[in-house]
Amino acid sequence: MQRSFARRRVLGAVAALGGAALLSPLGGVAQAAGSTSGRWPTRFPLPNGFRPEGITIGPSPYAYLGSIANGDVYRASLATGRGHVISQGLGAEHPVIGLKIDRRERLLFLSGGGSREIRVADVRSGKLLKTFTVGSDGTFVNDVILTPGAAWFTDSFKPQIYRLPLGRHGQPGDEVTTVPLTGDWEQGPSFTGNGIERTPDGGALLLVNTVAGGGGLMRVDPRTGVARSVDIGGTRLPNGDGLLLLGRTLYVVQQQQNAVDVLRLNESGTRGTAIARITDPERFKIPTTAAAWGDRIYLPNARFDVEPTPDTTYDVVAVDQVRR
Template sequence: MPPSRPEGIAIGSEPYACIGSIARGDVYRASLATGSGRVVVEGLGPEHPVIGLKTDAWGRLFLCGGVSGEIRVADLRTGGITRTFTVGTDATMVNDVILTPDAAWFTDSFEPRLYKLPLGRRGEPGDRIITVPLSGDWVQGTAITANGITTTPDGRALLVVNSFADGGGLMRVDPRTGVARAVDLGPTRLPNGDGLLLLGHTLYAVQQRQNAIDVLRIDDAGTKGTAITRITDPANFRVPTTAAVYGDRIYLPNARFDVAEPTPETDYDVVSVERSLAAGRPGCHTARRVSLHTSLDGVGGYLYATGSGLSPNGVVRFYAVGINTVAPYSLGYPLTAGADGTLPGWQYIGYAGCRSGQPQPATIVVLDQSSGLVTTAGTTEAFRHCG
């Protein structure tokens, strides 16, 4: 990914992810098959970030504007911002969003309230935002409190992360009244709870600074949750924040909040885990991560890769996309992962020669031949390094 301080992710019915930028407010759309992509919504600058986001069936993006206090609606096809609403106070932080059949619901991390944007029959946004104060068991902390949001399995209420109350947990919120009731999660606590992903009765709660996903079984009404498992990958999770699903995989952007002052050289990526990990099945891999290094010479560069989370003893192939070829360009040097699924050290994968007129860096795509899964290793300047 281009350096943009990603935070939110949204995936619709096609194999593409939309990732929001805290740094500039851009929305970047990337192929899940190749990792290549482009900015589809131009940001308005550092004072207008994008935190959480969701996409609907009609090509709209609903964007959380963070401390700008903005709620924006964008057209994914044109890249234009079609609606902008300003909510809350100077202390507001619009953090996350969930779409229901009749509304888009937004959390405010610094104020005890939700924001409701009514939607028409085909998802068209209404003309005003309704502020819903939170009451009941809701406890507002001194820092970020409300975070991720989703619906209960029966669709009658909302589930909202409260990272402060009782050491961090979930609140079930009545959307008509704003009355919140603590969800019984047993011993599970969510002090670093961020994005929520509900699939049936299975809830994936991303605990960003813990580099983990807590997986819970939630009852119909959303009053009780039972821990199923915890998914971790210390080598590849680098403060993941939110989650979205496509097929049998869950995708998470690494926000890199561990980097106090990001620079243009700070790298960002999206990692994925198998949904079956939630069932605790043996033999499932954690997030796949392959990194790329380019050693430039006068008219191109030598490419090297290292990685983990690959099929044990499996063949790994590398391709370049985004260059002036019709199909992905094979680099010609397949590697074999170790018994532990790693590519140890920096292993040579091929030479990339200068291509006249190459306008942008090439993306290097990785095929795990045993599983058929594709990821990206990064980008290289080698194809356009012509001396």
Template sequence: MTRSFARRRVLRTAAALGGAALLGPLAGPARAAEHAGRPWPETFPLPNGFRPEGITIGAGPYAYIGSIATGSVYRADLATGRGRVVSQGLGAAHPVIGLKIDRRERLLFLCGGVSREIRIADARRGTLLRTFGVGSEGTMVNDVVLTPGAAYFTDSFKPNLYRLPLGPRDEPGEAITTVPLGGDWVQGAALTANGISRTPDGRALLMVNQAVGGGSLMRVDTRTGVARRMDLGGTPLPNADGLLLLGRLLHVVQNRLNTIAVLKLNESGTSGRVIARITDPDFKVPTTAAVWRDRIYLPNARFDVAQPTPDTTYDVVAVDRVGR
């Protein structure tokens, strides 16, 4: 049975709801993170007009959020909610969509969206270290996952995967390889590929495909680019965006549905079932997710705002993990 969870901040509880629809609350205890005896904030603001999309969290309790509007990266202290821009962007023509920080928290791998750029920045100083151009006209570099040997980047408008080799200290190589996607992959007329993750066994990648079956997941062979549709028991995943894998639980952010679908996968990532759904009254079209201990953090992209302005407000929301 699929469970749904809606956090109610006033009661500081997690409400467990029976069935796939939100039928009725059953209160349960929430796990509040503590800092010097005070709960960590459940939401915290980003700069007005920031237009966030991607988020990454390293070994320390700090989140890095990328800006569509300016290409800047904002670093927030999860214990206090306070932060600042640590990497100044190059403007609207050079956005940051997805991003990841390396294991040593030295490098930020930035997806440049329609600029067709993959950028590497110093996580501490914010300085831009490397820029790679990929794809062709119409390319949109959307999201990234880091593996022990390479960083892989999705292209929302082209059936390609981009591979950047990484050294033993996650230092980037000199050239990016384009891996064409085949097999069950179908490229739609609109945005197709989105979030990306490793399989639980680490032998392949999982990618969102928004064009197949009303929203699906593909298991991709990184060597050949052959994609096979994951068996989800007939459950579609519309509006699927960012992916977050925790053990064998894959969290799929469904942005305009204001929901995280939690899937239990087999080790190889060939099949999975939705076992829970997480929602929150503070969700305003969240796009991606990152974890710190018992909490998952999501930036509200507010894609429902037709014409964002420099005064449009944005924030990050924390929700409790379900299951371990």
């Protein structure tokens, strides 16, 4: 039995979408359902100047967000929207792009972008426990997914991924392995590899490739790095960023399009069918990644369409999961 295998353009102009908050299923358009978590907020602020990119939520109703500005990690209560910085960053040269919390809610695995760093932080103390420098000049460590045996990280500028082994109780190993991407993988001149997830059957990894076929998904064998294009019909993901898999439903954040494309995958992750598109012109301000709790999806607004300043406002918005 195979073991289960449990973003991002930083610059670019925005193509705005008109209308109200919409869920667009195949064959029609309907307004998205309202709050399904009682009085819990569907939108909450982050600190001014924070510059969020990644989000992760564990078994408890708390969101963790990383800062591009200085590498801080902010924790917010989903029940109240209030929060605070739990881990101080190392400064502008050490951002946090993607991040994931482990199931025991003890460790945070952090992608360091252009710093080429992979970091592991203690959730309670906020202290960095381990730091690894990977890749070579031009490397951009972007997103991360946790599986039973490893943490996997994407490199947006290089055709490769990184594997940090995890012990029996989830403790990180002492060495990161580089896995070259081959097969159908097509490396572009700019951001190419982005979000990462697992296939529904746990047999492989799914990666966004913003170049191949006009933008699509790749199914990657984690043992060999061989990538094969996933058949997703006419759907294109040129702005594909964060991935979120719930069962066989895959949410793909298309940040510059201010939209989330929703696909239904087969078990092996070789094919996918578009079932909905989520848009919210009033609240989406270039969302980048997604995390789930209860029956909601939470997305940070990165606001890549504005020049960031210490006073720029940022927030997180919630939408209902697609039920189909």
